[in-house]
Amino acid sequence: MSTRSLMVPLAGFGCAPTEARVTVESLSLRARLARGAAVAGAGLALAVIALPIPLVHFVMVPAALLLGITFGAIRLGQREIFSSAEGACPFCATRQRLGLAGRVFRLPRRVFCNNCQRELDLGRDVRISSPPV
Secondary structure, three states: OEEEEEEEEEEOOOOOOEEEEEEEEEOOHHHHHHHHHHHHHHHHHHHHHHOOOOOOHHHHHHHHHHHHHHHHHHHHOOOEEEEEEEEEOOOOOOEEEOOOOOOEOOOOEEEEOOOOOOEEEEOOOOOOOOOOO
16 A cells, blocks of 8 residues: 655635645555455344344345445445545634545545534645556
C-alpha cells in the first residue's frame, strides 16, 4: 500500500477557500481482497446467527448473504481510500478532521463543519489525475 498527500481547497459558499490536507491510500489487491472478505464474512456471520430463528430466517438469511456479497464486491473495487482529511473551516476557522477516513477517494466531496454545521466543498475545481493502472 502506498500513500500520498494532497493539498486541496476547502470552500464554502460566499467565502474564500482554505487549504485542506488529504492523505490518500492506494490499496493493493491483497488489501482489497481482505476488506471485501471481511464484509462478506460479516454477512455470512449474520446469516448463521439468523438461521435458527423461526420465520425470520426466511428473509434474514438470504438478505444477509446477498448484502454481504454485494458490499464485499463494492469494497473489492475501491482502489483508493481516504486515510485522513483535515482542514480549517472557511466560515469559522475551526481546524478539524473532516470524517472521511476509510471512504472511497473521490473529489469533489461535500462535508460539514463540526462547529458551525455549514456545508463545505472539499476539492471543488481540482483536477487530479489517477496513476496509470
